Amino acid sequence: MSLAAIARTLLLAAGLAGLAGFASADSRVPKPTIQADPANGTCVAPAAEMRRNHMDMLKHQRDKTLREGERGAKVSLNGCISCHAGKQSGSVVGSRQEFCESCHAYAAVKLDCFECHQPKAGAQVAKTAGGER
Amino acid sequence: MSDKEQKPLPGRRALLSGGAAALGLLVAPGIRLIEVAGASTTASPKVRWGLLVDTTRCTPECKACVNACNAENHLSGATAPTDSQWLRKVELKDKRTGRTASVPVMCQHCAKPACVDVCPTGASFKRADGIVLVDRHACIGCRYCMMACPYKARSFVHAEVHDQNPEVPRGKGCVEGCNLCVHRVDKGQLPTCVEACPNQAMLFGDLNDPNSALSQRLRTIATTQVRADLGLDTGVRYHGI
Amino acid sequence: MTGAASKRFDVSHFYGLVGLGLAVLLAGLGAFHYMEEHGHIVSGMNNQVVWGTPHVFAIFMIVAASGVLNVASIGSVFGKTVYKVRAPLSGLLCLALLGGGLMVLMLDLGRPDRVIVAATHYNFTSVFAWNVFLYSGMFGIVAVYLWTMMERRMKPLSKPAGFAAFIWRLILTTGTGSIFGFLVARQAYGSAILAPMFIVMSFAWGLAVFYIVQSVMYAWNGMELHPSVLRRMKNLLAVFVAGTAYFVAAYHVTNIYFARQTEFEQFILVSGGIYPLLLWLGFGVVGTLVPLLLIFLPGLGTPRAVLFASAGVIIGAFALLYTFIIGGQAFPLQIFPGFEASSSFGDGAVGAYSPSLPEVLLGLGGVAAAFLITTIGVRILHFLPQDDLVQLEAANPAD
Numbered sequence: 001m002s003l004a005a006i007a008r009t010l011l012l013a014a015g016l017a018g019l020a021g022f023a024s025a026d027s028r029v030p031k032p033t034i035q036a037d038p039a040n041g042t043c044v045a046p047a048a049e050m051r052r053n054h055m056d057m058l059k060h061q062r063d064k065t066l067r068e069g070e071r072g073a074k075v076s077l078n079g080c081i082s083c084h085a086g087k088q089s090g091s092v093v094g095s096r097q098e099f100c101e102s103c104h105a106y107a108a109v110k111l112d113c114f115e116c117h118q119p120k121a122g123a124q125v126a127k128t129a130g131g132e133r
Numbered sequence: 134m135s136d137k138e139q140k141p142l143p144g145r146r147a148l149l150s151g152g153a154a155a156l157g158l159l160v161a162p163g164i165r166l167i168e169v170a171g172a173s174t175t176a177s178p179k180v181r182w183g184l185l186v187d188t189t190r191c192t193p194e195c196k197a198c199v200n201a202c203n204a205e206n207h208l209s210g211a212t213a214p215t216d217s218q219w220l221r222k223v224e225l226k227d228k229r230t231g232r233t234a235s236v237p238v239m240c241q242h243c244a245k246p247a248c249v250d251v252c253p254t255g256a257s258f259k260r261a262d263g264i265v266l267v268d269r270h271a272c273i274g275c276r277y278c279m280m281a282c283p284y285k286a287r288s289f290v291h292a293e294v295h296d297q298n299p300e301v302p303r304g305k306g307c308v309e310g311c312n313l314c315v316h317r318v319d320k321g322q323l324p325t326c327v328e329a330c331p332n333q334a335m336l337f338g339d340l341n342d343p344n345s346a347l348s349q350r351l352r353t354i355a356t357t358q359v360r361a362d363l364g365l366d367t368g369v370r371y372h373g374i
Numbered sequence: 375m376t377g378a379a380s381k382r383f384d385v386s387h388f389y390g391l392v393g394l395g396l397a398v399l400l401a402g403l404g405a406f407h408y409m410e411e412h413g414h415i416v417s418g419m420n421n422q423v424v425w426g427t428p429h430v431f432a433i434f435m436i437v438a439a440s441g442v443l444n445v446a447s448i449g450s451v452f453g454k455t456v457y458k459v460r461a462p463l464s465g466l467l468c469l470a471l472l473g474g475g476l477m478v479l480m481l482d483l484g485r486p487d488r489v490i491v492a493a494t495h496y497n498f499t500s501v502f503a504w505n506v507f508l509y510s511g512m513f514g515i516v517a518v519y520l521w522t523m524m525e526r527r528m529k530p531l532s533k534p535a536g537f538a539a540f541i542w543r544l545i546l547t548t549g550t551g552s553i554f555g556f557l558v559a560r561q562a563y564g565s566a567i568l569a570p571m572f573i574v575m576s577f578a579w580g581l582a583v584f585y586i587v588q589s590v591m592y593a594w595n596g597m598e599l600h601p602s603v604l605r606r607m608k609n610l611l612a613v614f615v616a617g618t619a620y621f622v623a624a625y626h627v628t629n630i631y632f633a634r635q636t637e638f639e640q641f642i643l644v645s646g647g648i649y650p651l652l653l654w655l656g657f658g659v660v661g662t663l664v665p666l667l668l669i670f671l672p673g674l675g676t677p678r679a680v681l682f683a684s685a686g687v688i689i690g691a692f693a694l695l696y697t698f699i700i701g702g703q704a705f706p707l708q709i710f711p712g713f714e715a716s717s718s719f720g721d722g723a724v725g726a727y728s729p730s731l732p733e734v735l736l737g738l739g740g741v742a743a744a745f746l747i748t749t750i751g752v753r754i755l756h757f758l759p760q761d762d763l764v765q766l767e768a769a770n771p772a773d
Binding site for chain 2: 410412413414415419420421422424425483484485486488489491492495496497499500501502503506553556557558559560563703707709710711712713714715716717718719720721725726
Binding site: 062066067068069070071078081115116117118120121 | 262266
């Protein structure tokens with residue numbers, strides 16, 4: 001196992017511990033920074049379910065979208081971003097004020113999704129050729 | 134939803150061939166059937182997406198397809214050996230006769246792709262509709278597919294990437310390549326290179342549908358598959374090489 | 375030296391060696407971290423030469439790991455006592471080299487954080503995936519084999535275990551050769567001869583590694599190799615070295631014969647700069663000719679000469695793998711046969727590659743890992759091959 005894999009395992013364990021915290025005492029967990037405007041509609045599932053299952057939903061839909069070409073499903077990463085991106089930054093990560101990171105930094109679960117995925121809501125990304133370095 | 138309905142239009146402009154009759158099957162250009170139906174789409178095994186490139190319409194100066202590809206996928210357009218190039222123009226000169234051709238080369242979307250065979254994790258895969266992709270969530274960056282690809286169609290992301298197109302995620306440490314603009318095709322649009330070509334040198338369509346403009350065109354003019362000797366049954370065909 | 379003094383010398387040298395190994399290993403891990411942090415942009419590799427120096431190191435170690443087990447196989451499968459006493463060391467070296475090689479391969483991945491994916495998602499049409507399976511199987515089988523040799527109650531199982539290891543190892547090297555053998559697209563690869571070629575290479579390289587380790591251990595313990603054992607080992611090494619040369623020659627000659635391959639052979643044998651140089655000088659002279667002379671020239675063939683011969687074989691192995699892996703990729707893909715090609719993506723042009731420091735350090739880190747496993751393993755497990763001298767004298771009165 002590589003160092004990175006070991007580190008990952010440790011992180012995961014820490015995440016699980018964090019999750020156990022969610023399950024046992026919801027109140028001890030700081031609330032994530034939610035900036036989603038309810039006017040845009042409700043979340044794809046009730047908040048409690050989202051907290052527990054969003055990773056599985058994302059991973060399930062990811063395979064459906066990628067492998068089977070299923071587009072336009074309720075769950076999509078770009079969908080999450082379009083509602084949950086911060087009002088000022090337009091992003092879901094970048095600081096602890098941002099939605100995904102607010103929780104993940106606390107739960108110590110590393111999110112590598114945004115190494116590839118654009119963390120800013122679609123409209124806010126200038127359609128210019130990006131740099132590769 | 135049937136495969137007919139989600140078929141992207143073979144071309145919004147005048148088509149290469151007179152295969153406009155095929156258009157009759159389809160709705161007016163620009164309408165996205167997904168929105169009409171309000172449901173999700175899926176890749177259908179009845180369809181096999183393919184491309185015909187008429188290189189007699191290509192000139193060495195013209196890089197419209199390459200530029201469009203770079204812009205759509207937010208590639209830098211830099212050409213160091215470590216930079217990604219999903220679509221490139223290859224200048225050819227026949228060693229005996231001196232005849233030249235200027236050929237856009239991208240992933241050939243083989244029916245029997247070598248990259249898929251060799252990929253240890255199954256990250257390289259072929260969708261039901263014939264589009265060959267890298268699942269970047271499963272890619273470990275071993276680059277065996279790059280060793281195996283006869284077309285040099287894939288690039289390895291050598292450094293961090295920023296400012297991605299939200300519809301085209303890409304990032305360090307994974308292998309990537311032309312995805313036939315799958316995010317556009319699934320929305321009923323054409324691959325961006327096809328759309329951008331000022332000379333209508335590229336025709337996109339369903340190889341499985343004998344009535345598609347593409348199939349009709351393939352029936353009437355001489356076309357080749359690159360490295361046909363390998364028997365990979367490419368989805369991209371060329372005229373004029 | 376008194377007993378106590380020699381012991382102190384021994385202990386301090388042991389820790390010295392472990393310290394050295396650790397230092398190199400740490401440098402390798404540092405290089406890995408640097409490459410993971412910045413991406414492969416800091417390596418010499420690019421979109422044309424996608425496998426570089428780390429792969430030269432890794433493939434050498436994996437091939438040698440399989441070959442080093444040959445010593446044990448001759449002992450247990452073919453019942454030769456001289457080799458039997460060497461079987462435990464041979465097994466340990468096999469595990470050490472395999473571990474070192476796999477470490478380098480894994481740490482060179484673009485996403486090393488996802489190795490777990492490689493271990494849980496198999497695509498069974500992939501030669502690479504077969505190899506993941508073969509390598510883990512090899513660890514298991516050799517570990518069991520070692521156990522049967524060390525544990526008295528398990529002794530009866532030692533022969534079947536040795537046999538299983540023997541078969542597994544042949545398949546494993548076939549698999550390693552097939553990583554390249556199945557690549558029909560590239561001029562340098564895609565040949566059925568590569569699998570047997572890798573097997574013979576493994577015999578030579580593995581035996582060379584074994585001989586060097588054994589020599590160091592003997593020197594350390596003030597022992598001398600019995601002349602009859604030396605004679606057998608050096609003759610065997612010579613046969614394997616010649617066999618490797620034969621296969622390499624056959625591979626190139628058949629290529630020259632195929633018209634579509636002549637351009638590639640012209641490149642790799644004559645015009646390709648560093649690659650022909652390494653092939654002829656590195657592999658041909660240092661890796662083949664010199665070792666054979668060191669073994670057979672009258673007056674040579676001494677333990678020391680054979681040690682140098684073994685070192686030459688290993689240098690030759692690296693030279694050969696460098697031309698094979700990197701030279702094979704540097705030669706441009708023939709996408710449009712019959713045409714001259716040029717493009718912004720290196721079509722028709724020889725790919726540039728020069729090894730970067732992090733790559734070399736990563737490779738050396740793998741060697742250091744193998745070295746540490748060996749050094750510590752030998753010390754803890756007392757794997758010094760000790761010949762039954764009385765028996766040897768009786769069997770070889772002439773020596």
